[in-house]
Amino acid sequence: MTETEAHMSALTGVESYLEHYQLSHDPFAARTPGFKFFTPKRKEVLAELHHLARYASNLLVITGPHGSGKTLLRQALVASCNKDTVQCVVMSAREHSGEAQVLASLCQAAEAGSQDIQALLARAEQLHQVGIQLYLVVDDAEKLDQQALQLLADLSQVAGKAAPRVFLFAEPAFEEALARLDTDGEPDWVRRIELLPYELDDTRDYLAQRLEAAGQGIELLDDRQVLWIHEHSGGWPGAINQAGRQAMMAAMGDELEVPRAARKGLVLPLRSLVALVLVGLGVMFAWFMGDRPQEPSRTVLQLPDPVVEVEARPTPSPQPALVAPVEIDPVAEPLASAPEPAPAPVVAEPEIAPPAEPVAEPEPIAAPTPAPPPVTTASAPAAAPVPSSETAVGGAHTAAWYRQRQGSEYVLQLLGTRSRQAALDFVAAQRGVSDLGYFETRHEGQPWFVVTQGVYPGRQQAQQAVNGLPEAVRRQNPWPRSIASIQQSLQ
Structure with missing residues (x-):
């Protein structure tokens, strides 16, 4: 990769990081004007x-x-x-x-x-x-x-x-x-x-003040992430800025330990290496069992690239004209993030083990046959009204519901997008998920549509509830968000 390509990749990473967390600016930029923190x-x-x-x-x-x-x-x-x-x-x-x-x-x-x-x-x-x-x-x-x-x-x-x-x-x-x-x-x-380094509580307060200046709060980081940042920075403010950005960018992906592994020269995340080892063991087992092993099946492992630390912001690439862009909000666990490469075929274990019970394919839902339009000589019928954040959407809570809740409560933010239709389609697709909510706010001067789930007495309870969501929803990286921050965004 040339120096120019590497620089553009870094710029894209910062743009994605700011958009993902709905930050008004990079909270960990060096010497942010007006920022003063004194322990x-x-x-x-x-x-x-x-x-x-x-x-x-x-x-x-x-x-x-x-x-x-x-x-x-x-x-x-x-x-x-x-x-x-x-x-x-x-x-x-x-x-x-x-x-x-x-x-x-x-x-x-x-x-x-x-x-x-x-x-x-x-x-x-x-x-x-x-x-x-x-x-x-x-x-x-x-x-x-x-x-x-x-x-x-x-x-x-x-x-x-x-x-x-x-x-x-x-x-x-x-x-x-x-x-x-x-x-x-x-x-x-x-x-x-x-001068002495910050203690853990000082580091937490420092991170909170940095995030609040950028329009968010400390709820973007859980206790494990804060501890990781403190340990890897040694408690020094400049290093806290670097580790804080690194942890939040890692949380957009799938591994917290990627930053540590990357410094030691490890390219693949730990779970990917474990998967490769298991595949290799399966192949060896198949080789020693039977005279003529069958042609092994092919398993595709999608392995993320390592995290790239970045400092600047690029001009975002245009989205395809026919597909509504969807920006996914982060998970509270700090995990590695990067664009997924093209699938690489890897030899997996052959079909020797007893076959698993077949899983019934879901029955296709037939599209409803549209009723013929009434014959009339008058003007064309008026278009159906577009749902707003104040009207019910598929049984989901609306903006009025958020305004009536206690500010100390938490929800799980599942989705954030600039496309109203993408948010509505997401709500409609989650038939097995209860207690959904939908509201509209503004981010960087443009409409922003958010989908949430549940209501919990505290951040820890909300984080624990992630494990009870369907796998398809967990892949969206839900993260705890306070009702107070939502009420502020609705004002």
């Missing part, structure tokens, strides 16, 4: 930084791995400063890493007049006289060269209350550069603060 422990770190800046003169170093939330903490530090008493100068070492570059950038931002250390200190003294403290905040500090780092350390140790307060946000490898600082034998020059 109690991160708030404690922020309070400690403010305290040290006010009462101490240390070089303040905040470390954490890539994706640990350092940039968000830095933004919160600047935003929470009192603008009447603090002037923050912020720079990134990705843009300025050398000593001369750093000094010039700081002097210019602080309006020091000239680009030398004395001018910067004079500006800090001038601000102090009017009750303002100068903060020098450096992001990506691991990119600083040793001379620039020594300059910032020296600035933090200038005698007097007017000395600038220096904050360095860096990755753990920065410790090596700190160890080479010339501190004049003073061990307390540097105050290190190490």
Whole structure:
């Protein structure tokens, strides 16, 4: 596959993922505008930084791995400063890493007049006289060269209350550069603060806030998925974003363990490998039984491709003109998803075992003979009215029923589609399924038709009820959805 083809495949995956879960945008995109999440422990770190800046003169170093939330903490530090008493100068070492570059950038931002250390200190003294403290905040500090780092350390140790307060946000490898600082034998020059990963409850709250910002809620993920995301991300926000998207895309298919297997080089899902092993054993058994084994029958195994992690959105491919497009909603179990390849013939066990009892074919239902139209010379008869979400459809609940339920209750969402007729046909086909519901809402500004089943007191009970549905319905990947979210979509 060429690079262009791989990119287009990734784009298609994101488009399908957003459409499948009815998300307004990718909830796990990096640095989503306006998104801020602070755990109690991160708030404690922020309070400690403010305290040290006010009462101490240390070089303040905040470390954490890539994706640990350092940039968000830095933004919160600047935003929470009192603008009447603090002037923050912020720079990134990705843009300025050398000593001369750093000094010039700081002097210019602080309006020091000239680009030398004395001018910067004079500006800090001038601000102090009017009750303002100068903060020098450096992001990506691991990119600083040793001379620039020594300059910032020296600035933090200038005698007097007017000395600038220096904050360095860096990755753990920065410790090596700190160890080479010339501190004049003073061990307390540097105050290190190490960020810690989120705990499981923090991860759950983080996922909930991300999903709510995209128009959905934490009910899209069950406890098993949340635990999987937490373990595979280590509790770091950046890795939670990747694992969260991976788990939700996997849940559109059939295997949670595909992401883990894919990293180890395993191409086929576990159940597919088991099926192949069983087929092979059947062939060996047939070979050793009897002199002339019959020609083995042929079994088709449809094996899904591995999950592709994606980041962007493409222009969706057009649907065929004569077939109504149907978008299937997800199952709560995180399983692998991908388009099914063409069936591959695989040799299966021969017909030696006793034949199974024949299953009676369902009797074909004869199409009703249409009654002849009445002979009239008047205008053509009016067309039959199209059912809406407020009218009964084959005995299914309607929008009014959802509005009367308790918001804490759950249903199983079986189908979501842009085609009204596809939803009605689906309802009509489920003769063996009781307690169906049907309503119309809007998704991305267009009509969206949803079919649900049952009503359950909680999410866990709804998830357990999936096992009691017919196999054909379970293949639609039903997922628990709260009545509250449906009532909100109907408003």
